Amino acid sequence: MIELINIVLLGLLVITALAAIRLHDLFAVTIMFGIYSLLAAAVFVVLDAVDVAFTEAAVGVGISTILMLATIGLVGRQEKPPSHRPLLPLVVVIVTGAALVYGTFDMPPFAAPDAPVQQHVAPRYLEQSPHEIGIPNVVTAVLASYRGYDTLGELTVIFTAGVGVLVLLGFRRRRSHMADSPEEES
Amino acid sequence: MEVLALYNYWVVIFLMMTGFYVVIASGNLVKKIIGINLFQASVFILYISMGKVSGGAAPILRETIQTYSNPLPHVLILTAIVVGVATTALGLALVVRIKEAYGTAEEDDIHRQDESL
Numbered sequence: 001m002i003e004l005i006n007i008v009l010l011g012l013l014v015i016t017a018l019a020a021i022r023l024h025d026l027f028a029v030t031i032m033f034g035i036y037s038l039l040a041a042a043v044f045v046v047l048d049a050v051d052v053a054f055t056e057a058a059v060g061v062g063i064s065t066i067l068m069l070a071t072i073g074l075v076g077r078q079e080k081p082p083s084h085r086p087l088l089p090l091v092v093v094i095v096t097g098a099a100l101v102y103g104t105f106d107m108p109p110f111a112a113p114d115a116p117v118q119q120h121v122a123p124r125y126l127e128q129s130p131h132e133i134g135i136p137n138v139v140t141a142v143l144a145s146y147r148g149y150d151t152l153g154e155l156t157v158i159f160t161a162g163v164g165v166l167v168l169l170g171f172r173r174r175r176s177h178m179a180d181s182p183e184e185e186s
Numbered sequence: 187m188e189v190l191a192l193y194n195y196w197v198v199i200f201l202m203m204t205g206f207y208v209v210i211a212s213g214n215l216v217k218k219i220i221g222i223n224l225f226q227a228s229v230f231i232l233y234i235s236m237g238k239v240s241g242g243a244a245p246i247l248r249e250t251i252q253t254y255s256n257p258l259p260h261v262l263i264l265t266a267i268v269v270g271v272a273t274t275a276l277g278l279a280l281v282v283r284i285k286e287a288y289g290t291a292e293e294d295d296i297h298r299q300d301e302s303l
Binding site for chain 2: 021051052067079089090109112115
């Protein structure tokens with residue numbers, strides 16, 4: 001049953017992604033991206049990643065979509081139809097995809113309990129974190145404690161991006177405002 | 187079941203390539219950023235797929251459950267989602283700036299104004 005839900009959701013993801021390629025109205029493309037993120041969040045629930053699911057639902061569906069809509073409001077919602085035929089991009093994409101599919105043949109089967117990724121530190125986190133950290137949610141324990149520096153680095157990235165956005169959009173407004181004010185006085 | 191063993195990975199690769207196609211084939215800068223986000227969301231699905239253990243439960247410890255899915259990919263992807271939205275915001279801010287400087291967000295028109303094509 002879980003496998004069936006998984007397959008149906010992944011099929012819907014494919015349809016949404018293809019619709020995003022076909023559409024040229026950027027508002028519709030953004031809404032397709034929102035649907036895509038929501039479906040991805042549903043896939044995460046099916047694959048037992050509940051923390052990731054609600055982060056994706058809040059950040060991917062909510063904040064990203066709002067940021068894109070705000071940008072479309074400033075930039076305009078109609079995309080110009082492509083001036084050249086998309087033959088070269090199609091070839092590049094198919095060759096890259098074929099190389100990646102070739103790579104998957106060496107991967108362990110989906111959901112195999114003895115896959116290498118399940119052998120390294122994950123069992124230790126599951127066995128020791130209730131004694132060492134003392135909270136039942138292992139994802140929170142790893143995020144905030146075992147990989148705390150990772151989360152600190154993440155905060156640095158967000159801070160840098162925030163400063164970058166302010167430099168690009170915020171300071172310029174103030175400068176143009178200051179340039180306007182002497183004219184108003186005279 | 188043999189056919190389904192790698193099904194998740196193949197669908198994820200297809201989704202990645204749709205995102206990649208939007209990035210390189212579309213001329214509109216906002217649509218390119220949406221393409222990057224599509225690519226990124228499919229990479230998240232790839233990681234979470236690798237962490238799934240058959241018969242496992244979500245990694246929230248309870249006395250009655252013995253098998254859990256791998257929590258480590260979940261942690262990595264939680265970080266990646268938040269970093270992803272930060273980079274998206276920066277990219278969109280650049281697009282707004284380009285629109286104000288050039289009057290357009292279409293790649294071809296920008297190249298024409300710069301006479302770089």
